[in-house]
Amino acid sequence: MQKIKELVIEKSLLFSALITIAVTFGIISVLAIEAFRFFSEVSIFDFFTDTQWTPLFTDKHYGILPLLSGTLLTSFIAISVALPIGLSISIYLSEYAPKSFRKTVKPLLELLAAVPTVVYGFFALIVVTPFLQQFIPNLSGFNSLSAGIVMGIMIIPFVSSLSEDALHAVPKALKEASYGMGATKLQTAFKVVVPAASSGIIVSIILAISRAIGETMIVAIAAGQQPRLTLDPTVPVETITAFIVQVSLGDVQHGSIEYRTIFAAGITLFVFTFLLNTLSYRIRKKYQEKYE
Amino acid sequence: MNSIQKNRLKDQLFKIWGIACTLFGLVLLVIFIGDILIDGIGRIDWGFITDLPSRKAEKSGIFTALMGSIWILLLTTAIAFPVGVAAGVYLEEYSKKNRLSAILEINISNLAGVPSIIYGLLGLEVFVRIMGLGASVLAGALTLSLLILPIIIVATREAIKAVPKSIRDASYALGASKWQTIWNQILPASGGGILTGVILALSRAVGETAPLIVVGALAYVPFAPSNPMDEFSVLPIQIFNWISRPQHGFIENAAAAIIILLLITFVMNGIAVYFRNKWQKRLK
Numbered sequence: 001m002q003k004i005k006e007l008v009i010e011k012s013l014l015f016s017a018l019i020t021i022a023v024t025f026g027i028i029s030v031l032a033i034e035a036f037r038f039f040s041e042v043s044i045f046d047f048f049t050d051t052q053w054t055p056l057f058t059d060k061h062y063g064i065l066p067l068l069s070g071t072l073l074t075s076f077i078a079i080s081v082a083l084p085i086g087l088s089i090s091i092y093l094s095e096y097a098p099k100s101f102r103k104t105v106k107p108l109l110e111l112l113a114a115v116p117t118v119v120y121g122f123f124a125l126i127v128v129t130p131f132l133q134q135f136i137p138n139l140s141g142f143n144s145l146s147a148g149i150v151m152g153i154m155i156i157p158f159v160s161s162l163s164e165d166a167l168h169a170v171p172k173a174l175k176e177a178s179y180g181m182g183a184t185k186l187q188t189a190f191k192v193v194v195p196a197a198s199s200g201i202i203v204s205i206i207l208a209i210s211r212a213i214g215e216t217m218i219v220a221i222a223a224g225q226q227p228r229l230t231l232d233p234t235v236p237v238e239t240i241t242a243f244i245v246q247v248s249l250g251d252v253q254h255g256s257i258e259y260r261t262i263f264a265a266g267i268t269l270f271v272f273t274f275l276l277n278t279l280s281y282r283i284r285k286k287y288q289e290k291y292e
Numbered sequence: 293m294n295s296i297q298k299n300r301l302k303d304q305l306f307k308i309w310g311i312a313c314t315l316f317g318l319v320l321l322v323i324f325i326g327d328i329l330i331d332g333i334g335r336i337d338w339g340f341i342t343d344l345p346s347r348k349a350e351k352s353g354i355f356t357a358l359m360g361s362i363w364i365l366l367l368t369t370a371i372a373f374p375v376g377v378a379a380g381v382y383l384e385e386y387s388k389k390n391r392l393s394a395i396l397e398i399n400i401s402n403l404a405g406v407p408s409i410i411y412g413l414l415g416l417e418v419f420v421r422i423m424g425l426g427a428s429v430l431a432g433a434l435t436l437s438l439l440i441l442p443i444i445i446v447a448t449r450e451a452i453k454a455v456p457k458s459i460r461d462a463s464y465a466l467g468a469s470k471w472q473t474i475w476n477q478i479l480p481a482s483g484g485g486i487l488t489g490v491i492l493a494l495s496r497a498v499g500e501t502a503p504l505i506v507v508g509a510l511a512y513v514p515f516a517p518s519n520p521m522d523e524f525s526v527l528p529i530q531i532f533n534w535i536s537r538p539q540h541g542f543i544e545n546a547a548a549a550i551i552i553l554l555l556i557t558f559v560m561n562g563i564a565v566y567f568r569n570k571w572q573k574r575l576k
Binding site for chain 2: 002005006009010012013014016017019020021023024026027030031034084085088089091092093096097105107108109111112114115116117118119121122123125126127153156157160184185186187189207210211213214215216217220221241244245248249254262263266269270273274276277278280281
């Protein structure tokens with residue numbers, strides 16, 4: 001009797017674990033089926049080469065490039081903010097800061113990542129854009145610059161925390177050897193510790209990029225809803241995620257081509273983040289073997 | 293200046309830069325919360341919390357959105373907590389090192405990186421359309437449950453890993469079965485860590501906006517949901533809706549609603565940290 005009970009419990013726990021596989025399977029098949037229906041009406045060649053995205057207008061164009069450029073532009077700005085600041089924080093905390101300071105500051109910084117993204121959107125639109133307009137007079141009310149900067153602030157803790165963990169995991173002997181040679185903390189940090197922790201740092205950067213690409217509310221609120229193929233950070237753009245929100249807010253008939261566009265946009269987004277996540281997982285696995 | 297002095301100077305300069313960067317993030321957080329408090333605190337009164345939404349900014353309240361958020365929170369907890377912990381226990385205690393466990397592990401790590409809006413698309417197709425739940429609280433809660441499942445699983449595994457082997461050995465030595473050991477020893481000993489992870493995951497769910505918009509949660513609902521099949525709105529969507537309106541009164545409303553939302557998020561994070569500290573002390 002006891003044995004049967006144990007077996008039933010084990011199987012039901014296994015079932016719970018298998019749900020996660022079902023989720024992945026569900027995501028891929030839902031996106032693939034709806035995108036397949038979309039591409040039976042729109043040529044895949046136009047999708048990747050047309051420079052206009054106007055599925056909600058009478059003159060319909062289905063070129064993903066403007067949405068893609070909007071996504072990459074905001075993500076690029078975000079990473080340019082988060083990378084230097086996040087890395088400097090991680091090096092300072094792991095190599096310079098007193099232990100007690102590190103212990104209080106790390107959770108406080110992580111609070112930045114706990115703030116709901118809709119709140120950051122408010123901040124970007126109501127505070128940062130008017131502030132930047134004092135210096136850049138022709139900055140439009142919706143723009144990728146403020147959205148990108150605020151998104152960068154949001155992902156600082158992703159870079160700083162994960163990189164700090166990686167720096168902290170570097171064996172003490174390496175650092176001591178460097179100090180023994182008379183190197184300063186800065187020389188040790190950049191010539192010994194950072195190279196030794198490089199794979200962990202790269203993982204943190206890739207995850208931050210993936211997070212920026214998938215971020216929705218900040219860009220939906222502050223970057224605008226005008227798909228355009230541009231690298232100009234002062235004008236309104238639209239990201240893939242913001243487009244999905246825009247369509248979802250409207251009244252779109254199930255089964256219509258408009259309905260399917262969000263899945264075509266979604267699968268493009270999914271492919272990007274999937275590749276980045278797989279890459280970071282591979283690097284992480286390799287790196288774990290190195291020190292264990 | 294010789295090269296030793298130069299290097300020392302550089303070292304000092306980087307130290308200052310490092311402090312500046314660290315403070316940059318924290319100072320922004322303070323400015324930001326301060327700004328929202330200035331914009332919104334004057335709007336918060338009892339009526340703001342108990343009033344229904346309205347076309348006039350000064351008459352609008354967050355009652356329906358707040359109730360929607362509470363419904364979502366309760367249902368998501370009821371769904372994601374048991375499934376996530378069960379999956380975590382399986383992976384840490386039962387699964388052998390084989391192909392299946394490797395696939396499960398890669399898969400969970402990947403799911404944790406899928407953008408939340410993609411979960412919205414999954415929920416829209418599977419829960420809203422195929423299962424016919426419509427844009428209901430239940431469909432929203434199921435979607436968010438899938439979203440936070442990986443976080444709960446990872447937290448459960450970490451917490452179980454931290455339980456000393458001696459506890460396990462002692463239990464087996466007394467003749468306890470595997471499940472008896474897990475249920476009576478390992479889960480109680482890892483409870484604090486699991487709880488921390490679950491609360492953090494739920495605080496993320498409370499702040500999520502995008503997947504619920506995709507699932508079809510409304511910006512305006514006249515009544516609070518009374519059962520899981522009712523349509524609903526949540527606080528972040530209400531905030532988003534108010535931000536999107538040009539009149540100034542709504543911006544003030546948005547700031548006030550943000551104060552309530554941040555209060556909920558920070559209190560949940562605080563509780564999580566409290567449990568973690570208490571648990572880590574006990575474990576030692």
